[in-house]
Amino acid sequence: MVQSSRITVVNYGLGNLGSIANMLKKIGAQVEIVSNKNEVEKAKKLILPGVGAFDAGMSKIRSANLYSTLDNLVRVEKIPVLGICLGMQLLAEGSEEGEQDGFGWIPCRIRRFDFGNLNESDKLKIPHMGWNTINIKENKPIFHKLDREDTQFYFVHSFHAPFDPAHNFSYATTFYGYEFASVIGRNNVIGTQFHPEKSHKFGMQLLRNFVENY
Amino acid sequence: MLMTRVIPVLLLKNGALVKTVKFGRHSYIGDPVNAIRIYNELEVDELVFLDIMASQGQKSINYELLRKIADECFMPLCYGGGVSHINEIGKILELGFEKISLNTWALKDPNLITKAAQKYGSQSIVVSIDIRSGLFGKRRVYTRASTKNPGDPLTWAKNAETSGAGEILLNSVDRDGTWSGYDIDLITEITANLSIPVIALGGAGSLQDLSDAVVKGGASAVAAGSMFVYQKKGMGVLINYPSKNQLKDFLN
Amino acid sequence: MARLLKSKISVLYNVMCTKNIFNDEPTWQEHWQHRYEQRQKLRICQRCVFDETIKGIGFDKDGVCNYCRLQEDLESQFPGGQKGWEDIIRISEEARKSGRNRPYDVIVGVSGGADSSYMLHLAKVELGLRPLAVHFDNTWNSTIATNNIKKVTTALDIDLYTHVVDNQEFDDSCKAFLKAGVPDLDIQTDLGLAATLNKAAIRFGIKYVFEGHSFRSEGICPSGLYYMDSKYIESIQKKYGTRKLTSLPHMWLSSQLKWMLFNRLKKIRPLWYIDYQKENCKAMLSEKYGWEWYGGHHLENRITAFLHTYFHPRRWDNDLRCIGYSGLIRSGQMNREEALTLLRKPPSVDLEIIELVKKRLSLTDEQFVSLMQLPKRSFREFKTYKRTFERMRPFFYLMAKWERIPWSFYMKYTAKDGAI
Numbered sequence: 001m002v003q004s005s006r007i008t009v010v011n012y013g014l015g016n017l018g019s020i021a022n023m024l025k026k027i028g029a030q031v032e033i034v035s036n037k038n039e040v041e042k043a044k045k046l047i048l049p050g051v052g053a054f055d056a057g058m059s060k061i062r063s064a065n066l067y068s069t070l071d072n073l074v075r076v077e078k079i080p081v082l083g084i085c086l087g088m089q090l091l092a093e094g095s096e097e098g099e100q101d102g103f104g105w106i107p108c109r110i111r112r113f114d115f116g117n118l119n120e121s122d123k124l125k126i127p128h129m130g131w132n133t134i135n136i137k138e139n140k141p142i143f144h145k146l147d148r149e150d151t152q153f154y155f156v157h158s159f160h161a162p163f164d165p166a167h168n169f170s171y172a173t174t175f176y177g178y179e180f181a182s183v184i185g186r187n188n189v190i191g192t193q194f195h196p197e198k199s200h201k202f203g204m205q206l207l208r209n210f211v212e213n214y
Numbered sequence: 215m216l217m218t219r220v221i222p223v224l225l226l227k228n229g230a231l232v233k234t235v236k237f238g239r240h241s242y243i244g245d246p247v248n249a250i251r252i253y254n255e256l257e258v259d260e261l262v263f264l265d266i267m268a269s270q271g272q273k274s275i276n277y278e279l280l281r282k283i284a285d286e287c288f289m290p291l292c293y294g295g296g297v298s299h300i301n302e303i304g305k306i307l308e309l310g311f312e313k314i315s316l317n318t319w320a321l322k323d324p325n326l327i328t329k330a331a332q333k334y335g336s337q338s339i340v341v342s343i344d345i346r347s348g349l350f351g352k353r354r355v356y357t358r359a360s361t362k363n364p365g366d367p368l369t370w371a372k373n374a375e376t377s378g379a380g381e382i383l384l385n386s387v388d389r390d391g392t393w394s395g396y397d398i399d400l401i402t403e404i405t406a407n408l409s410i411p412v413i414a415l416g417g418a419g420s421l422q423d424l425s426d427a428v429v430k431g432g433a434s435a436v437a438a439g440s441m442f443v444y445q446k447k448g449m450g451v452l453i454n455y456p457s458k459n460q461l462k463d464f465l466n
Numbered sequence: 467m468a469r470l471l472k473s474k475i476s477v478l479y480n481v482m483c484t485k486n487i488f489n490d491e492p493t494w495q496e497h498w499q500h501r502y503e504q505r506q507k508l509r510i511c512q513r514c515v516f517d518e519t520i521k522g523i524g525f526d527k528d529g530v531c532n533y534c535r536l537q538e539d540l541e542s543q544f545p546g547g548q549k550g551w552e553d554i555i556r557i558s559e560e561a562r563k564s565g566r567n568r569p570y571d572v573i574v575g576v577s578g579g580a581d582s583s584y585m586l587h588l589a590k591v592e593l594g595l596r597p598l599a600v601h602f603d604n605t606w607n608s609t610i611a612t613n614n615i616k617k618v619t620t621a622l623d624i625d626l627y628t629h630v631v632d633n634q635e636f637d638d639s640c641k642a643f644l645k646a647g648v649p650d651l652d653i654q655t656d657l658g659l660a661a662t663l664n665k666a667a668i669r670f671g672i673k674y675v676f677e678g679h680s681f682r683s684e685g686i687c688p689s690g691l692y693y694m695d696s697k698y699i700e701s702i703q704k705k706y707g708t709r710k711l712t713s714l715p716h717m718w719l720s721s722q723l724k725w726m727l728f729n730r731l732k733k734i735r736p737l738w739y740i741d742y743q744k745e746n747c748k749a750m751l752s753e754k755y756g757w758e759w760y761g762g763h764h765l766e767n768r769i770t771a772f773l774h775t776y777f778h779p780r781r782w783d784n785d786l787r788c789i790g791y792s793g794l795i796r797s798g799q800m801n802r803e804e805a806l807t808l809l810r811k812p813p814s815v816d817l818e819i820i821e822l823v824k825k826r827l828s829l830t831d832e833q834f835v836s837l838m839q840l841p842k843r844s845f846r847e848f849k850t851y852k853r854t855f856e857r858m859r860p861f862f863y864l865m866a867k868w869e870r871i872p873w874s875f876y877m878k879y880t881a882k883d884g885a886i
Contacts, residue, residue: 018310023288052335124216125411125434127337127380131217131259150458152217154260154290156312156337176216198290198312200257230633242713245605245633247826248768255609282825445619450628451603454616 007211008043010070011035013060014086015049019197020207027204029211041069044079045214050086054110054159055098057086067103074105078188080214081105085157088184088191097159105189106169108181110159115177124177127158132194134172134182141213142183142190142206143172151202153194155182160193188214218428218465219259219435222442222455223415224249226265226295229279233443235391237344237356240266243443246279249453250286253442256455258289262315262383262437264342265295269318270358275302277309284310294342294383303330307338315383317342321357321370324377331378339381340413341374343367345400346387353400356387371404371412381411383437389417391440393447396423401431413437419447421456421464428465436465487780488838489831491817494780498812501783514685514792515805521690533686537796540681540738540873550739557734558593561674570598570625572674573667575659576618577601578611579766581678581737583618583757584747588736589676590622597676599626600666602659602715604652604769605633610758611766621755627670629662632713633826639699639714640769641827642706646848647840649782652773653694654714661715664725673732677872680737683744684763685793689878691784693845693852701849719851726870733872743799761814763790768819775815781838787813855879 007029011017017033024031034040048070050057061067073079083091092102095110102110113126131152136143160180163173171190174182182193190210196203224246225232231243243249246263253261263283267273275296284291293306294315303314314334320327320341331339345367346356355370365373371382384404386397396417405412411434414427418438427433445452456464487494510517512529524532544550558572565571574589574597576582589597599619619626636654643651663675696716703711725731751757765771778784788809794800824834845852855862859880866876 016307016310016312018284018308019288022285022310026288051338125409128216129337129381129411130219130435133215155216156290158337195290198288200254200288203288242630242632244603244630245637245826247822248605248607248633251822252607252609252612256613445616445626445628450599450601450626451630452601452615452626452628453607453612 005045005211006030006032006043007045007047008040009033009047009049010040010043010066012050012057012064012066014052014057015084016051016195016197017049019195020047020049020084023197023204023207024211027208027211029207035064037065037069040066041073043073045211046070046073046079046081047210048081048083048087048090050084050088050090052086053097054086054089054095054102055100057090058098058100058102061090071103074103074189080210081189082210083189083191084197085193085195088161088193089159091184091189091191092161095159106161106184106186106191107167108161108164108169108184111162112159113177113180118177127156128160128176129156130154131199132174132176132182134174134194135179136172138168138171138185140171140185140190142185142209144209144213145205146202146209153182153192153196153199153202153206155194157193161191190214215466217259217461218424219413220424220456220461220465221260221262221413221435221437222253222258223262223264223437223439224443225439226263226276226279227267228273229276231443232266233391233439234266237387237390239391243451244453247282247286249443250283252453253455254287254289256453257458258455260290260292260435261287262292262294264315265293268296269294271296275306277305280306280311281309292340294340298326300326300329300333303334303338307334313338313340313380315340315342316379317344318357320374320377320379321355324373327374327377327379331380336378336380336410339379340383341371341379341381342383342385343371343374344385344387345397367400368403368407371408375408375410379410381413381434382408383413383415384433386416392417393419393440395419396427396431396433396436398426398431401427401433405432405434411435415439421460425464486835486839488835494812502810511792513802514795515788515802515809516688516792520688522688533688533792534796536686537681537793540686541797544681544738546682546739546741550741554593554736554739557674557736557739558595561595564673565596568671569596570670570672571595572597572676573600573663573670573672574598574676575600575602575663575678576615576626577659577678577766578607578614578760579678579764580744580748580751580757580759581680581683583614583751583755584742585676585678585736586618586622586624587751587754588740590624597624598666598670598672599624600663601626601628602655602662603628603630604636604655604658604767605631606636606767606769608760608766608768608771610760614757614766617757618751618755627666629658629665629715630713631658631715635709635711635713637826638707638709639703639711641829642702644827644837645706645840646702647843648702648845648848649778649784649842650692650694650698650845651777652769653692654699655767655770657694657696657699657717658715661717661721664721664729664731665715667731668725668729673730675731675733677733677735678737679735679872679874680742680744681793682737682742682797683790683793683799685789685791685796687789687874687878689881691786693850695851695855695879698845698848698850705848719854722871726865730870732869734869735872744794745799762787768822771816772819772823775813776820779813782842785809785813852879856882 093104170181172183173179232240290312292313298319344356413435414433415437424436511531791805
């Protein structure tokens with residue numbers, strides 16, 4: 001049974017909105033794609049997509065006049081927010097990729113893949129592109145029915161959130177040369193480095209979990 | 215662990231799917247929208263669409279069909295065929311495709327790769343290189359574009375990488391549709407000298423072939439046409455894809 | 467001109483504003499409930515689930531319908547059991563002899579469905595023949611069907627020959643049939659398959675063609691439900707289509723005569739000879755080959771699913787399930803009460819298939835609904851072979867006797883209208 005809550009997908013000029021909306025509609029959720037500040041501030045549950053560079057993402061959000069609206073929705077209204085790919089990275093404090101600050105809702109900094117410590121033969125190509133599995137570290141509702149051996153998602157990125165066992169914002173990790181955080185979160189905010197909208201039934205289950213359990 | 219991607223490559227011609235042998239002898243395969251629906255339900259890793267007519271400059275990009283195709287898919291899609299301008303790239307990505315494949319127009323002006331990569335990110339830009347053996351078996355870049363000699367395959371591949379390509383789709387024209395196995399020597403030569411992923415295409419006829427391209431050739435991903443649209447070599451059309459277990463046994 | 471425009475606008479307005487059985491599921495559910503209640507007042511066969519609305523039906527003194535008696539006749543002609551098995555063995559021997567020096571002994575038409583998948587198993591494993599699987603791809607295959615064909619042909623190491631129709635031509639023909647206002651949608655697939663089987667047989671020099679029909683599980687199709695022939699398809703296409711049908715295999719009368727008389731192709735329905743228990747066979751196929759069930763007879767193909775679960779029930783008030791259920795009841799494979807219970811609810815429909823139909827035929831919601839509400843017409847208003855078939859009845863009797871055509875063709879197509 002799908003809750004009839006409205007999912008707001010923010011269009012700030014970057015990201016695969018059509019695919020996200022398609023998948024949400026397929027699971028029976030009510031979707032709206034909005035770009036205007038006045039519409040965004042009415043959101044009750046929000047998805048922040050994004051593909052591209054960190055600074056480009058933050059600049060576009062600011063120039064669309066959405067920064068304070070989004071910040072308010074998260075810190076004050078505390079609505080559930082899901083960041084996808086670049087959208088996940090923007091949830092952090094900042095990134096090695098750019099100069100600007102992120103939203104800082106999750107206390108970590110995004111880093112470039114660095115295989116410097118590995119042997120030559122173990123060095124891997126960047127970006128990390130393709131299907132990979134996740135190791136769930138925190139038992140959260142976003143992972144309902146996804147703790148299966150064959151669960152995999154589609155990744156395409158050159159920067160990542162670090163896995164920090166000392167803190168509990170790394171909800172799941174993925175191995176690519178070393179373990180990095182593929183799902184991060186804190187309170188009402190979650191981010192996935194992978195693209196659920198391009199991950200078949202696994203992505204569908206994850207979005208269904210976001211729609212129904214948050 | 216990162217899985218090796220196994221990618222069906224579908225050829226579009228006048229709104230229908232076709233398959234070629236050595237880039238000729240077009241055989242009708244079926245309706246693109248229904249085929250996509252099936253591949254989506256079979257949970258393929260990724261799909262590549264190449265529009266033959268648009269690629270030859272005989273037709274313009276069929277955005278309406280691409281929209282219908284993108285609507286059906288919950289996995290990454292790549293489009294190639296006649297893409298010559300940065301605006302076209304933006305339009306196709308907005309429809310729901312993840313990647314664009316550049317071939318002829320990248321050869322004419324490698325700057326297109328650079329501009330596209332800068333605007334949309336390298337991960338969205340695939341440079342497709344068709345290779346054919348000429349006289350004395352020497353491999354050359356095959357193109358219909360009347361450009362200056364693009365050089366040998368490796369030179370052009372390296373140039374594409376430097377220009378900002380995120381991946382190379384390496385296609386052997388000689389092996390296309392023959393089920394005789396990939397051109398491992400060609401693949402090895404390219405993968406050994408590039409740091410970006412190379413997708414092998416042309417000649418795959420069995421799961422063993424897919425494995426060889428990765429293990430012996432060093433390819434990051436494997437693509438095939440005939441294997442995924444026919445039941446067997448020389449037999450009838452049947453959209454198909456290996457099961458997860460088969461992929462595990464042979465590739466991961 | 468102004469009046470015509472006004473009436474078109476009015477129809478469009480009505481279509482857009484009114485909730486009806488074509489655009490509103492609750493309205494459809496309510497309609498079905500009402501239909502069910504009305505039908506309780508009708509006379510129904512005491513044995514199967516055909517009621518008096520079935521064309522050509524009659525009831526005997528025991529309240530049993532003539533279709534039941536017809537199936538009884540078939541049952542006595544094709545009793546199954548030891549005799550049936552011996553007959554099919556004999557036919558296989560003939561097929562094997564005729565297939566000597568050829569790559570295959572027999573053609574088996576496949577769709578990915580239960581009946582045809584089972585036939586591949588029967589032909590290869592139980593009868594020891596070398597079959598060639600032949601498939602007519604109308605470009606609307608479901609994933610399950612395609613996967614089933616792959617699994618069964620791979621496991622049994624059987625080659626597959628396919629004819630794929632041009633998707634745009636096929637869709638254009640479907641749209642033409644909808645515009646014509648007739649019930650005969652998807653006959654292109656039935657005829658396309660029949661023609662493809664014949665063409666494959668000739669191409670590979672094979673004389674024997676196995677067709678996957680079973681009267682025990684599919685029942686007897688009432689006359690007048692739908693009509694098919696290639697002349698009919700062409701006449702609809704000429705009037706309502708927008709392109710020539712060059713890739714759709716045709717069953718022109720001249721070709722049929724050639725196949726029957728010159729090529730002497732033998733059409734056999736193996737499932738008529740054996741005790742075909744559908745549920746057992748489905749279970750065996752799943753266990754042995756990983757074959758998957760797709761939810762209902764004929765639902766392995768998306769356009770056929772549209773026909774059975776939406777087009778016929780809603781537009782034509784025909785619930786085609788009662789045909790199969792009646793067949794199963796008569797052969798003891800289904801309980802009559804169970805069938806009546808299932809028929810209380812409307813056929814389950816996958817609304818995504820309706821969206822797919824609109825997408826492929828480039829129809830807006832409003833255009834689709836207005837096609838569903840066109841005045842109802844019949845094949846008799848178009849040029850067909852029907853009269854010719856009727857005049858050639860004695861000839862087709864011989865052809866059926868010599869196994870060149872199925873008996874059902876003789877029974878339905880050569881009889882004058884009204885007779886079975």
